[in-house]
Amino acid sequence: xxxxxxxxxxxxxxxxxxxxDHFSLxxxxxxxxxLLGPNGSGKTTxxxxxxxxxxxxxxxxxxxxxxxxxxxxDIKKNIGVVFQNVAVFDELTVYENIDYFCGLYISDKKxxxxxxxxxxxFVGLEDYRKFHPKKLSGGLLRRLNIACxxxxxxxxxxxxxxxxxxxxxxxxxxxxxxxxxxxxxATIVYTSHYMEEVEQICDRILIMDxxxxxxxxxxxxxxxxxxxxxxxxxxxxSLTKDNLAEIHQIKHVYDVEYDDPFLAITFDGxxxxxxxxxxxxxxxxxxxxxxxSQLPTLNDVFLEITGKELxx
Amino acid sequence: MFIHNFKYAFKQMIRNKAAIIWTLIxxxxxGSIMFLAFGNIYDSDHVFHTLNVAVVRDEENIxxxxxxxxxxxxxxxxxxxLNVEFLDRENxxxxxxxxxxxxxxxxxxxxxxxxxxxxxxxxxxxxxxEQYNKTVSMIGDVAKSNPAGIPAVISTLSDSVRGYASQxxxxxxxxxxxTNYFYAIIAMSCLFGAYAACDFSEKLALAASxxxxxxxxxxxxxxxxxxxxxxxxxxxxxxxxxxxIFYLKAIGVNLGDKILHMIPVVAxxxxxxxxxxxxxxxxxVLSQGQxxxxxxxxxxxxxxxxxxxxxxxxxxxxxxxxxxxxxxxAVLISDSFYALNVFDTYERYFRNLILLTVIAVVFLAVSYxxxxxxxxxxx
Ligand SMILES: Nc1ncnc2c1ncn2[C@@H]1O[C@H](COP(=O)(O)OP(=O)(O)O)[C@@H](O)[C@H]1O
Ligand SMILES: [Mg+2]
Numbered sequence: 001x002x003x004x005x006x007x008x009x010x011x012x013x014x015x016x017x018x019x020x021d022h023f024s025l026x027x028x029x030x031x032x033x034x035l036l037g038p039n040g041s042g043k044t045t046x047x048x049x050x051x052x053x054x055x056x057x058x059x060x061x062x063x064x065x066x067x068x069x070x071x072x073x074d075i076k077k078n079i080g081v082v083f084q085n086v087a088v089f090d091e092l093t094v095y096e097n098i099d100y101f102c103g104l105y106i107s108d109k110k111x112x113x114x115x116x117x118x119x120x121x122f123v124g125l126e127d128y129r130k131f132h133p134k135k136l137s138g139g140l141l142r143r144l145n146i147a148c149x150x151x152x153x154x155x156x157x158x159x160x161x162x163x164x165x166x167x168x169x170x171x172x173x174x175x176x177x178x179x180x181x182x183x184x185x186a187t188i189v190y191t192s193h194y195m196e197e198v199e200q201i202c203d204r205i206l207i208m209d210x211x212x213x214x215x216x217x218x219x220x221x222x223x224x225x226x227x228x229x230x231x232x233x234x235x236x237x238s239l240t241k242d243n244l245a246e247i248h249q250i251k252h253v254y255d256v257e258y259d260d261p262f263l264a265i266t267f268d269g270x271x272x273x274x275x276x277x278x279x280x281x282x283x284x285x286x287x288x289x290x291x292x293s294q295l296p297t298l299n300d301v302f303l304e305i306t307g308k309e310l311x312x
Numbered sequence: 313m314f315i316h317n318f319k320y321a322f323k324q325m326i327r328n329k330a331a332i333i334w335t336l337i338x339x340x341x342x343g344s345i346m347f348l349a350f351g352n353i354y355d356s357d358h359v360f361h362t363l364n365v366a367v368v369r370d371e372e373n374i375x376x377x378x379x380x381x382x383x384x385x386x387x388x389x390x391x392x393x394l395n396v397e398f399l400d401r402e403n404x405x406x407x408x409x410x411x412x413x414x415x416x417x418x419x420x421x422x423x424x425x426x427x428x429x430x431x432x433x434x435x436x437x438x439x440x441x442e443q444y445n446k447t448v449s450m451i452g453d454v455a456k457s458n459p460a461g462i463p464a465v466i467s468t469l470s471d472s473v474r475g476y477a478s479q480x481x482x483x484x485x486x487x488x489x490x491t492n493y494f495y496a497i498i499a500m501s502c503l504f505g506a507y508a509a510c511d512f513s514e515k516l517a518l519a520a521s522x523x524x525x526x527x528x529x530x531x532x533x534x535x536x537x538x539x540x541x542x543x544x545x546x547x548x549x550x551x552x553x554x555x556x557i558f559y560l561k562a563i564g565v566n567l568g569d570k571i572l573h574m575i576p577v578v579a580x581x582x583x584x585x586x587x588x589x590x591x592x593x594x595x596x597v598l599s600q601g602q603x604x605x606x607x608x609x610x611x612x613x614x615x616x617x618x619x620x621x622x623x624x625x626x627x628x629x630x631x632x633x634x635x636x637x638x639x640x641x642a643v644l645i646s647d648s649f650y651a652l653n654v655f656d657t658y659e660r661y662f663r664n665l666i667l668l669t670v671i672a673v674v675f676l677a678v679s680y681x682x683x684x685x686x687x688x689x690x691x
Contacts, residue, residue, distance in 0.1 A: 051529050053518060070528070077531040087522030089515070091327040092320065103316040104530035104537075148526070 002029045003065070004156050004187040005050060010059030012045055012211075019045045020056070021211040027189060032182050034202030035191040036298060038310055042211040043191040044084060047158050051081065063156070077105055080154030080186075084161045086145040088133050095120065095129040098147045105152035119151035122177060139170030146174065150181065157181060158189045163197060175201055195298035195310055207302055214305050223296045226304045227254060230267040232274055234291040236281065237261040243284065250276050313532050314540045321512070321544035331508035336552045339501035343560050346493055363437065364395045366404035366413040370420040377419070379444055394440075417441065491653075494565050495646035496620040498574075501556050502581030502645055503611040505549040509589025510607045512541050517594045517683060534683060538590075542676070545586045546579075553578035568653035573661070577648040580668035584641040585611070587675035594682045618642035644668050 005027040012020040019042050027033040035043050048054040050061055052070045061068045063075050088097045098116045106112045120126055123143035133141060142162065150157055159178060163171045179201055182188050192198050198205055199219050207215045207222070215222055223229075229252075239258055247263075248256050252270035256263070267273050274293050281288050302310040325331065367380065383394045399407065404416045405426065415437040416426030425441050515523040516538055527537055557574055561567055567574070592598075592607050612620075617640050619626045626643055629636050637643045644664045651660035 048525075053525055053528055071533070073531050073533075076529060079529065081526065081529055083522050083525060085522045087526045089320075089324060089523070091324040096320065096323065100316075100320045101526065101530070103320075104313070104527070104532045107313060107316070152531075 003027060004029045004063065005189065006060075006062040006065075007046070007050065008060040010046070010049060010056055010061065012042075012049055012054065012056040019211050020049070020059075023059075023208070023211060023213055025206055025213060025216070027187060028204075029187050030182075030185070031203040032178065032188040032190060032201055034198040034205040035189065035208060036193070036195060036198045036205055036302075036310075037191075037208035038193050041193075041208050043193075043208065044160055045211075046208075047081070047160055047189070047191065051079070051158070077152075078155040080150045080152065080157040082146050082149035082157070082159045082162050084164065086133075086141050088141075088144055088148060090133055092132075093129065094125055094131050094133070094136070094144055094147075097133070097144060098151050101148040102151035115151050115153060118153075119147040122150070122180075123147045124173065138165060139167050142166050142170060142174070146177070154186065156187045156189070158191075160191050161193070163192065163194065171197075193310070195302075199298055205298070207298070207305070209302070209306050215301060219298070222298060222301050226296060226301050227268045228266050228296045228300050228304060229269050230273055231294045231296070231300075232265045232267070232277055232291065233294070234263050234277070234288050235261045236263050236286055236288040239263065239286070243286070247277070247280065250280060314536060317532070317537050317540035318544050321541040322548065324512075325508060325545055325548040328508055328511070331505075331511070334507050335501055335504045335549065336555065339497050339504070339556055340559055342500075343494060343497050343556070343565065344563060346490075346497070347560075347563055347565055362392055362395050363414045364397070364412065365437065366397055366399045366407055366416045368401045368404050368416060368418050368426070369398055370418055373419050373421060373423070376423055376444060379440075383440070491566060491568075492619055492623070492646065492650070494560055494567065495649045496615055496618050496642065498553065498556055498560075498578065498649070499581060499618055499642040499645035500611070500615040500620055502549070502553060502578055503585040503588065503614060503642055505545065505552075505582050505585030506589030506592065506607045506611050507604075508549075509542075509545055509586040510593035510603050511589075512545060513538070513590040513593030513679060513683070514600065514603065516541065517596060535680075538680070538683065542586060542590065546583055549582035549586060550579050553582055567649070570652045573652050574649060576665060577645055577652075577661075577668070580665055580672065581641060581645040583672040584668055584675070587672040587679070588641075591675045591679045591682075594679045596682070614640050614642040618646050638667060639671065641668055641671055644671075 003026050005025070007023060007025045010020050010023045011018075023042070023046065025033075025035075025046075035046065037043055045054065049056045049059075050063065050068065052061075052068050052072070063072075064078065066072065066075055068075060089100065092100060095116065098119050099112065102112050102116050102119070106115060120129060123146055125140065125143055125147065128136065128140060128144075133144060136144060146159075146162060162174055162178075166174065175197060178188055178190065190198065190202060202219070204216065204218055205222060206213055215225060217225070237260060239260070244256055244258055247253060247265065252267040252273060253265055254268045255266040258264075265273075265277065270276075274291060278288075278291065299310045302308075365380075380394065380396050384392050384396050397413070401418075404413065407413045408416050408426070417437065418424045418426055423441050423444055425438050515521055516527055516534060518524040518528045528534060530537075554575060557567065557571065557578065561571060588610065589607060592603050592610070595603070598606070616622075617625055617629060617636070620642070626637065626646075629640075629643075637647070644667050648661050648664040648668075651658075651664065655661075
């Protein structure tokens with residue numbers, strides 16, 4: 001197995017704050033790797049350390065099998081980064097910005113022109129080549145930011161929360177674009193605190209919290225890890241204590257929450273769970289409505305491991 | 313890579329409106345305004361000749377007449393400053409309009425200035441009148457307590473007036489204070505290059521900006537990016553200074569006749585301005601606003617110390633802490649111009665040039681160290 005990035009026992013402190021606590025990960029070549037965690041969990045710090053933008057206290061970082069350092073230009077030439085905040089020059093046009101950053105990697109003029117054009121097309125900024133960044137809307141600016149990060153066709157690309165404060169349309173475009181880059185051969189590291197996005201595009205996901213890696217695996221694997229396999233919610237008015245106890249006895253039920261009339265039942269497995277519940281209610285001639293079955297989300301994974309919600 | 317960086321740094325420079333306004337438009341506007349305000353000093357004949365003054369004696373003022381007497385008596389046969397004639401109001405004014413007299417002074421308890429022929433003469437006569445009025449209260453005090461001291465006060469007064477007149481009329485050295493103002497403006501323009509440079513180095517400094525991060529992960533070393541940006545800024549700044557010099561000359565400011573010798577000075581001056589900005593911009597702990605504030609106060613402060621706003625500060629420093637004048641780039645720039653036009657040797661000119669270069673190198677070296685240590689604990 002070839003790894004694009006390997007991080008071993010990384011420790012990073014900001015004064016007293018322990019931002020990364022013996023953090024490890026291994027990203028395979030060719031995959032879209034998701035780094036999921038709430039704000040402040042250490043995603044950006046991890047990326048900055050991997051890129052040698054930040055000194056760290058302990059640990060080991062290898063990129064494409066080689067030790068990373070600020071002057072490892074042979075490694076750097078294969079890396080592209082799209083940072084959380086837009087980083088472009090206001091005095092330069094869209095085209096010039098992309099050309100400038102691409103030119104920090106590609107010296108050959110003809111090749112560069114091709115690459116820049118590809119990047120412009122890739123993010124759909126063909127009509128804005130001569131625009132200055134100040135004239136672009138937030139979504140378009142994000143796309144320019146992406147183009148500047150990937151124009152040199154890197155083999156390993158980091159996206160640090162590229163969809164924060166982006167309208168749904170641009171957001172979908174960005175996600176599709178990332179998948180396209182991946183299909184074209186790039187290894188992607190994608191950070192986000194939105195579980196839906198990570199679920200949607202990532203091959204493997206690492207969930208982190210407070211600088212620690214708390215779970216890693218594919219979407220399905222992560223959901224297998226937890227007890228919660230299905231959650232059914234419905235409305236049933238005036239249930240008695242006895243009713244609730246009986247429901248608890250139904251096969252695979254492991255948690256029952258009731259807040260008249262809202263009933264939430266969690267299952268640790270089984271099939272046709274809805275049928276079992278509905279049969280029980282009809283047997284007791286209880287009136288119910290709004291039955292809803294929910295498969296677990298990454299939020300449930302996070303909740304079960306950390307005891308708190310992913311969303312802040 | 314160098315050319316690529318240079319090209320884009322250059323583009324950014326010439327499109328940076330704020331920087332262009334501060335380094336080019338503002339000094340040119342200030343220079344034009346000052347030139348207009350100082351009037352036609354440069355048009356008039358600098359060679360001094362005795363001024364014919366008509367005095368209208370509304371009321372006898374012995375102190376003032378004593379002063380007039382002093383000023384119309386030449387020292388050991390040299391030309392006198394004034395040639396005084398007492399006339400009635402009508403003849404005095406008519407004579408001045410005709411050109412027989414250079415100015416009219418009304419003598420009374422208060423001394424006032426009447427019609428004058430041209431600005432330079434008005435300057436001299438007015439200064440006499442003002443100096444007198446200023447000294448009157450002092451004379452009054454002396455007169456009460458010590459009547460014998462009056463001649464001493466009067467002669468001090470007449471000395472200072474003579475001094476003023478002779479400074480006013482130096483022809484070969486352009487050492488007049490007006491030219492000094494324009495020198496200070498050019499120095500200011502050089503140091504204002506710090507604005508653009510501060511912005512630039514901030515966009516290169518990893519800890520200071522997202523752009524710095526993006527450039528730090530590039531395949532191209534930051535040293536190379538920094539050096540190429542520096543050259544681009546320096547060339548633009550140098551062009552700005554050359555435009556400024558030729559503009560000032562074109563509108564009629566007398567900068568002396570060693571214009572070409574001024575170019576190495578502004579080249580070194582521009583380098584100092586840019587190095588200063590680079591240094592301020594690279595300090596990681598400061599916010600963008602703080603950096604802009606520091607850049608403004610430092611560059612303006614240095615210019616004020618070089619007599620940009622009022623004359624005398626530079627001299628005062630020279631007499632108290634001369635070392636400050638040796639390390640103040642604004643003083644070094646204006647002093648180089650001064651030295652060019654006053655001295656026949658180039659000793660002081662070269663000394664200043666070397667000092668300017670040393671200052672630029674020191675600033676750049678410190679910024680380099682800061683930028684290298686950038687990969688610090690705080691992004
Ligand atoms: N420059 C810094 N100085 C001090 N603390 C920092 C700095 N940058 C980040 N932190 C702290 O480190 C933790 C991780 O931050 P970060 O990596 O930005 O999280 P994320 O990207 O997951 O939101 C947070 O608690 C944050 O406040
Ligand atoms: Mg972050």
